[in-house]
Every structure is written in C-alpha cells, then in structure tokens.
Amino acid sequence: MSVDLTTRIKNLKLKNPVTVASGTFGTSDEYAGYVDYKKLGAIITKTITVRPRPGNPMPRICEVSSGMLNAIGLQNKGLADFIEQKIPYFRKLGVPLIVSIAGESAGEFGLLAKTFDRFRSVVNALEVNLSCPNVESGGVNFMKKQKRILDAIKAVRCQTKLLIFAKLSPELGDVLEIADNVLKRGADGISVINTLRGMSIDINGRTSRIVRDFGGLSGPAIKPVALRYVYQVKKEFGVPVIASGGISDWRDAVEFLIAGADLLAVGTSNFVEPRATMEILKGIRVFCRKEKIKSIKEIRGSYRPRDQKGKGCSR
Amino acid sequence: MKKRFDEKAIVLENRRINDRYYKLVFSSAPLSRNIRPGQFLHIRINEGQDPYLRRPFSYFRTSPGKVEILYEVLGRGTLILAEKSKGDPLMVMGPLGNGFRTAIGKRKRVLVAGGIGVPPLVNLAEQFSSDYLLIGTKSKAEILPMAELKKVKAKVLCATEDGSVGFKGFVTGVLEKVIREEDSRQLFIQTCGPKSMMKAVMAIAAKNGIEGEASWDESMACGVGACLGCMVDTKTGLKRACADGPVFSFSELVP
Ligand SMILES: Cc1cc2nc3c(=O)[nH]c(=O)nc-3n(C[C@H](O)[C@H](O)[C@H](O)COP(=O)(O)OP(=O)(O)OC[C@H]3O[C@@H](n4cnc5c(N)ncnc54)[C@H](O)[C@@H]3O)c2cc1C
Ligand SMILES: Cc1cc2nc3c(=O)[nH]c(=O)nc-3n(C[C@H](O)[C@H](O)[C@H](O)COP(=O)(O)O)c2cc1C
Ligand code: FES
Numbered sequence: 158m159s160v161d162l163t164t165r166i167k168n169l170k171l172k173n174p175v176t177v178a179s180g181t182f183g184t185s186d187e188y189a190g191y192v193d194y195k196k197l198g199a200i201i202t203k204t205i206t207v208r209p210r211p212g213n214p215m216p217r218i219c220e221v222s223s224g225m226l227n228a229i230g231l232q233n234k235g236l237a238d239f240i241e242q243k244i245p246y247f248r249k250l251g252v253p254l255i256v257s258i259a260g261e262s263a264g265e266f267g268l269l270a271k272t273f274d275r276f277r278s279v280v281n282a283l284e285v286n287l288s289c290p291n292v293e294s295g296g297v298n299f300m301k302k303q304k305r306i307l308d309a310i311k312a313v314r315c316q317t318k319l320l321i322f323a324k325l326s327p328e329l330g331d332v333l334e335i336a337d338n339v340l341k342r343g344a345d346g347i348s349v350i351n352t353l354r355g356m357s358i359d360i361n362g363r364t365s366r367i368v369r370d371f372g373g374l375s376g377p378a379i380k381p382v383a384l385r386y387v388y389q390v391k392k393e394f395g396v397p398v399i400a401s402g403g404i405s406d407w408r409d410a411v412e413f414l415i416a417g418a419d420l421l422a423v424g425t426s427n428f429v430e431p432r433a434t435m436e437i438l439k440g441i442r443v444f445c446r447k448e449k450i451k452s453i454k455e456i457r458g459s460y461r462p463r464d465q466k467g468k469g470c471s472r
Numbered sequence: 473m474k475k476r477f478d479e480k481a482i483v484l485e486n487r488r489i490n491d492r493y494y495k496l497v498f499s500s501a502p503l504s505r506n507i508r509p510g511q512f513l514h515i516r517i518n519e520g521q522d523p524y525l526r527r528p529f530s531y532f533r534t535s536p537g538k539v540e541i542l543y544e545v546l547g548r549g550t551l552i553l554a555e556k557s558k559g560d561p562l563m564v565m566g567p568l569g570n571g572f573r574t575a576i577g578k579r580k581r582v583l584v585a586g587g588i589g590v591p592p593l594v595n596l597a598e599q600f601s602s603d604y605l606l607i608g609t610k611s612k613a614e615i616l617p618m619a620e621l622k623k624v625k626a627k628v629l630c631a632t633e634d635g636s637v638g639f640k641g642f643v644t645g646v647l648e649k650v651i652r653e654e655d656s657r658q659l660f661i662q663t664c665g666p667k668s669m670m671k672a673v674m675a676i677a678a679k680n681g682i683e684g685e686a687s688w689d690e691s692m693a694c695g696v697g698a699c700l701g702c703m704v705d706t707k708t709g710l711k712r713a714c715a716d717g718p719v720f721s722f723s724e725l726v727p
Contacts, residue, residue: 164665183698189713190476191696203700211710218693218701225520227702232710377521428694429516430476431527431565439678 159175161452162438164198166397166419167345169281169320171253173198174414174453175438177285178401178424179257179324180229185246190430196438199253201399201422202243206258206295207265209235214292219366221357224376224403225425228369230291231259236272248279253301255399257324259286262411267312274317279368282320284399285344288329288351290373293393295327297354304399306335307342314343317397319469322399326351327382336390346397346419353379376425377403384416391417405433407440414441417458476568476696477502477606481561484538486553492614493590494699495532495552497540503564504534508571509551509596510583510719512665513541513693516563522550523549526565528692530592530664530715534635539564542591542616569718572662573685574605580661584685585664586675588653592687593664602626604650608643609667609699623720642671654678661722663687674722686725687718 162173174220176199182188184203212232219226232381237255247254256273260266266285273280287306289296300306306329313321323339325332325347336347352373356367362442363373383402391398400418405426413421425431441453450456481498489495503513513524527549533540545554556562572592584592592609594616597605605626609615611634621628630638631646639646642664650657661684665672670686677684690702690713697715700709704713705726712715 180700181694181698183694183696187694187696187698191478212700212703215703216691217703218691220523220525224526224662225525227693227699227701232700232703376524425693428699430563431694431696 158446158451160442160450161454162441164419164453167320167430168281171198171420173438174419174421175410175434176201176255176399176420177427177434178422179286181424181427188427189430192434193449194250194252197252197279197434199255199420200247201255201284202235202257204231204257204289205233205236205239205269206259206431207236207268208233209233209238214270214368216367219357219372220372221355222378222452224374224378226355226357226367226372226374227352228367228372228373229438231289236269240272240276244279246278253281254279255282255284255322255442256280257284257286257287259295261299263308263312264303264307267316270313270316270319274319274371277319280319282322283313284322284324284348284369285316286324286351288324288326288353289330290354290371291369296311297351303335304329307338310339310342310344313327320345322397324348326353327386328354328462332386333389333393336394340396341393347390347394348399348422349390350379350383350402353382354411364376375403378403379403380409384412387413387418388460390415405429405438407437407444410437413455414456415460417460418472419457425451436455442443474692475506476566478563479503480538481562481564481656483556483558483562485558486556488554488619489619490613490615492609493616494545494551495540495542495668497557497715498562499538501537503566504537504539505532507531507567507661507692508574509599509619510592511567511569512718513539513564513566514568514663517549517553519632521550525693527553528689529550529589531567531595533595533598541554543590548621563596565695567713570641570716570717572687576660579658580604580654581626582647582650582659582661584608584643584661584663584665584669586643586669588689589664589666589669589687590723591636592622595676595709596662597626598621600625604629606631606643606650608665610634642672642674643669647673647676647689649680651680658684660684664689674725674727675721678727684722685720688720688725689718715721
C-alpha cells in the first residue's frame with residue numbers, strides 16, 4: 158500500500174512534509190552521501206541577510222541536557238553571493254526551496270523579498286526570520302517592538318507574491334498575538350519555533366560556555382514547547398504551519414502532524430543523525446501502513462483534547 | 473565528493489593504556505579504508521540523548537576491517553565512552569575532514585604533538601616516513617607506551633614539564649633544538665595539540681621561516697560543515713574546521 162504524503166500549502170504542492178530547519182543543513186551539498194536531497198519535501202535555507210555577516214567569534218556551540226546552545230550569529234555570505242552561487246545550485250537540484258531572510262530594517266526585508274521574487278522559478282516561499290537570538294540589530298531583542306515585526310512583514314508582502322512564513326518564538330512575546338498580527342498584515346503561514354534563549358556556565362571559568370551570555374537552545378529539550386505552539390497556532394488560525402523544535406525521529410514527526418503541522422523541519426537532529434530526514438520519512442510511511450492510513454491528511458491536525466468530564470482526582 | 477559513511481561499528485576492545493589515554497578498537501570495513509592521517513571520525517556515543525551530540529576523534533590506527541582511536545577522558549562524553557565494552561555498538565561517521573599533507577617534497581618532516589594531538593600524528597608517522605616526532609606531556613606517566621610507538625617511522629623525542637623523562641620543559645624547547653641542529657630551510661612542521669602549544673610552534677616556525685600545518689580542533693556539532701559551529705579564522709576568511717580543515721597551513725591561519 159502506498160501512502161500519500163503529498164502536502165499542499167496554498168498553491169505549493171510538495172511530495173512530502175519533511176524539510177530541514179534553517180541553519181542546520183548547510184548551504185549546498187554538506188549532507189551528500191547521507192541524504193538523498195531529492196527525497197526531501199522542501200529545503201529551508203540558512204537565513205540570508207542583505208550584506209555578508211561574519212557571525213560571532215568562537216566558541217559558538219555547547220551541549221546541554223538533551224540539546225545544544227548556539228550563538229552562530231547569522232553567519233552568511235549575503236544576498237548577492239546567494240543569488241550568484243546558490244540559486245544556480247538549487248535550480249539544478251530541483252527541490253522546492255524556502256529561503257529564510259532577515260533584515261535590520263523594513264527596507265532590508267523589502268529588498269530581500271523583492272530580489273527573491275525575481276527567482277520564483279526556483280524559490281517557492283520565504284521564511285521571514287524574526288526571532289534570531291544571537292544578533293543585536295534584527296534579532297529577537299530588536300524585534301520585541303512589535304511594530305518592527307509588522308513593518309517587516311508588510312514590507313515583504315508589498316514586494317512579493319511568494320508564500321510568506323513568519324518565523325516566531327516565545328522570546329518575542331505572546332506568540333499567538335504576534336501570529337494574529339502578522340497574518341493580518343499578509344503572512345501566509347507561521348513557522349514555530351525558533352530557538353529559546355538559554356545559558357550554560359563553565360564552573361571553573363565562571364563564565365559562559367559560549368561566546369555570548371545566552372545562546373539559542375535547540376534539540377529535544379525544546380520539543381514540548383514547539384509542539385504546544387504548533388498546536389495552538391493551527392487551532393487558533395488554521396493557517397499553514399512549519400514546525401521546528403526537537404523533531405528527531407518519526408514518532409516526533411507523527412506527534413507534530415497530529416498537532417497540526419504542515420511541514421516538519423528537522424534541525425539539530427541532522428547533526429546527531431545525518432540521515433535523520435530520510436529515517437523520519439521512512440518511519441512515517443511504515444507507521445501509516447501499519448495503521449492503515451492512506452494519506453497523512455488523516456493524521457494532520459487530528460489531536461483530540463481529553464474528555465475531562467467526570468474525571469476528578471479519584472480513580 | 474569523497475565517500476563518507478555512517479556505520480554501526482562494534483567495539484572490539486576498550487581499555488585504559490596509561491595515566492592519560494584510553495584506546496578503543498572497533499570493527500568496520502568501510503571506515504578502515506582510504507584514510508588520510510589527520511582525518512577524523514564523528515562518534516555517537518549513546519543512542520539516547522546523553523550525551524546528545526556526537527564527539528570527534530582522530531584516526532589513530534587502521535587495519536583491514538578495524539579502526540583504533542586513542543582518547544582522553546575530559547568530560548561526560550568521553551567518560552561514557554570509557555565505559556563501553558566488547559560487543560557494544562557505536563554509530564560512527566567518517567572519514568571526515570581534509571587530513572595532513574603527505575607529500576612534502578624532499579623536506580624533513582617534523583611532527584609536534586601534545587595531548588589529544590598525539591593520535592593523528594602517530595598515525596601520520598606510521599604511514600609516512602617522518603624525521604622527528606616530538607611529544608610534549610606533563611610527566612613520564614602520560615607518554616604513550618613504547619608499544620604504541622613501535623611502528624613510528626621517525627625519531628621520537630619527548631619533553632616532560634617535570635623532567636621525568638626526556639627534555640625538561642615544553643615540547644617547543646625540543647623543536648628549537650631540532651631547528652638549531654638541522655637546516656631549517658629543509659624542514660616542514662606538522663602539529664596538533666592544545667592551541668597554546670600550536671600557537672607557540674607557529675611562532676617558532678615563523679621566526680625561522682619554516683612552513684607547516686596545524687590541525688586546528690574546535691568543538692563540533694555536525695562535523696560536515698552544516699552548522700557553522702567550528703569556525704577558524706584564516707587569511708581568506710572564516711573556514712569550517714570540520715569540512716575545510718581540520719588541517720590548515722601555517723600561512724593560512726591568522727595568528
Ligand atoms: C578533529 C578533532 C579530532 C579530535 N581527536 C581526538 C582524539 O584523537 N582523541 C581525543 O581524546 N580527543 C580528540 N578530540 C577532542 C574530543 O573531541 C573531545 O575531547 C571530546 O569531544 C570531549 O567530549 P566530552 O563530552 O568528554 O567533554 P566535554 O564535556 O565536551 O568537554 C570537556 C573538556 O574538553 C574540552 N574539549 C572539548 N572539545 C574539545 C576539542 N575539540 N579540543 C580540545 N578540547 C576540547 C572542553 O573545552 C572541556 O574543557 C578531537 C577533536 C577534534 C575536533
Ligand atoms: C546551529 C544552528 C543554526 C541555526 N540558524 C538559524 C538561522 O539562520 N535562521 C533561523 O531562522 N533559524 C536558525 N536556527 C533555528 C532552527 O532553524 C530551528 O528553528 C531550531 O533549532 C529548533 O529546531 P531543532 O530543535 O530541531 O533544532 C538554527 C539552529 C541551530 C542549532
Ligand atoms: S561542526 Fe558543524 S560546521 Fe563544523
């Protein structure tokens with residue numbers, strides 16, 4: 158029995174819901190030999206900024222319980238390099254592409270959107286990163302003023318017909334309120350969650366184990382938080398949702414589908430299991446076959462709250 | 473692109489060999505072939521989430537179907553690794569990274585090793601004839617046992633900080649002695665170890681106009697160039713230790 162994994166997001170048709178989270182999959186063929194790129198439902202790129210960014214000094218990463226902290230700081234070669242070097246690569250690859258963008262002003266967001274709009278034969282959607290914890294200007298602190306978020310989304314919407322996902326995290330404030338506002342300003346969907354800010358101290362040096370005091374926490378440690386927001390956003394607004402946060406195996410993937418995720422973005426897990434995306438894809442298929450599920454549409458958003466009637470503390 | 477693997481390897485042997493090092497031998501045919509000294513393996517120590525990320529280890533020795541690594545217990549990951557016993561499975565990615573230059577013309581090869589930099593340089597010295605292998609440690613008890621150095625095709629000179637064996641002081645002292653005795657224009661240095669040691673080696677090399685390479689280890693997450701967690705500052709911009717390195721020429725590294 159073949160299982161229908163096709164996933165439709167407005168006018169975008171993907172062969173399956175498995176993708177990779179921004180910044181966790183390199184910029185071209187880093188996982189060649191481990192991953193059959195053509196099997197991915199889509200690829201989400203590392204966040205692109207207008208100008209090149211060197212990122213933060215070392216050390217940028219450390220392990221914490223069931224996850225890691227990172228302070229990469231949006232290192233990327235900038236818009237011009239991406240257009241010149243990567244667009245031809247992705248055009249040839251032929252896998253649906255979601256480009257992650259971040260700006261330091263509405264003007265920059267607009268410029269990024271306008272530029273990628275010219276490549277609609279290669280780029281299928283934009284993920285507007287509003288929640289990077291590791292940079293000052295354009296990062297999560299900067300975006301805490303909701304007007305900046307809304308101006309960014311408006312600027313992007315004005316410049317492109319591409320699908321727009323706003324990438325949010327609870328670090329910005331009330332996710333549901335912000336989601337409501339960005340959707341009203343033209344975003345098509347929501348991507349939740351970006352990393353949460355965390356801290357880890359080297360007890361000998363009495364200082365941070367990474368270059369900044371705080372870094373972005375990712376991995377299984379944040380999965381319950383991600384799952385909650387995916388569920389809430391889907392339930393509240395019914396819009397397309399890209400899920401990221403600790404998706405590590407097919408069980409996690411099915412959980413996120415039940416909560417209502419449209420796309421499953423595998424992040425930190427790629428570092429631990431280079432074939433994570435492929436294994437997840439296989440696992441979802443096997444699960445569906447076993448459960449006699451013909452299409453993942455049958456699972457997506459199928460969460461049922463427990464019936465609480467008559468259930469007190471006594472057993 | 474070179475072939476890379478992620479293999480379920482089986483531990484054949486894992487034991488402490490002296491005050492400093494443990495040796496782990498595992499079986500895996502694909503991981504034991506076509507290796508360049510200086511390349512590394514990325515090991516998932518446990519199936520679960522403790523430890524969560526993989527840990528990188530240099531190739532120490534290979535034989536058909538077998539791979540050896542030499543490691544120090546420094547933190548939680550290596551502590552758990554030290555508890556593995558015969559028959560235990562390990563998921564191992566490799567071979568990763570670029571490795572050392574093996575062809576250096578007619579020059580004399582001088583290898584300068586300290587701490588966790590010893591395994592890749594012993595690997596190099598076993599496969600490619602070298603002239604000197606200089607090893608620095610705190611004391612005699614920490615030097616790799618002679619049995620592990622038998623196949624090294626180089627003159628081994630040790631430096632101990634307490635003078636319990638060999639030269640008393642840092643390994644850079646031995647390096648300076650070698651440079652005085654040899655024609656420095658004919659030397660090529662390859663180094664791996666603590667950053668402070670490698671920086672001192674590079675300073676001496678620069679002063680004497682000697683070329684060389686350093687294996688610049690950084691903490692790693694992905695090991696394949698995807699996360700940008702392991703950057704090294706070079707004269708041609710930031711490079712990834714895991715994918716563009718870990719070996720960089722002295723002239724490339726920003727001091
Ligand atoms: C390319 C490469 C090759 C390596 N080869 C070997 C090897 O052959 N044998 C070996 O014993 N170790 C090697 N290492 C270092 C090894 O990866 C670390 O010692 C190990 O990850 C520590 O894990 P842990 O969980 O025990 O310690 P953690 O809790 O992660 O760290 C414990 C301590 O070790 C230090 N440390 C962590 N990573 C490194 C590193 N990369 N370099 C130096 N210090 C580090 C930390 O700063 C900390 O002080 C190599 C590292 C790299 C990048
Ligand atoms: C090393 C690293 C780099 C990241 N870079 C970006 C980035 O450039 N843009 C972005 O929107 N999110 C970035 N993220 C966040 C991930 O895309 C993802 O939302 C988050 O890590 C949660 O998913 P995970 O737990 O599966 O990793 C990064 C995460 C990590 C670990
Ligand atoms: S460890 Fe991820 S880029 Fe080097």
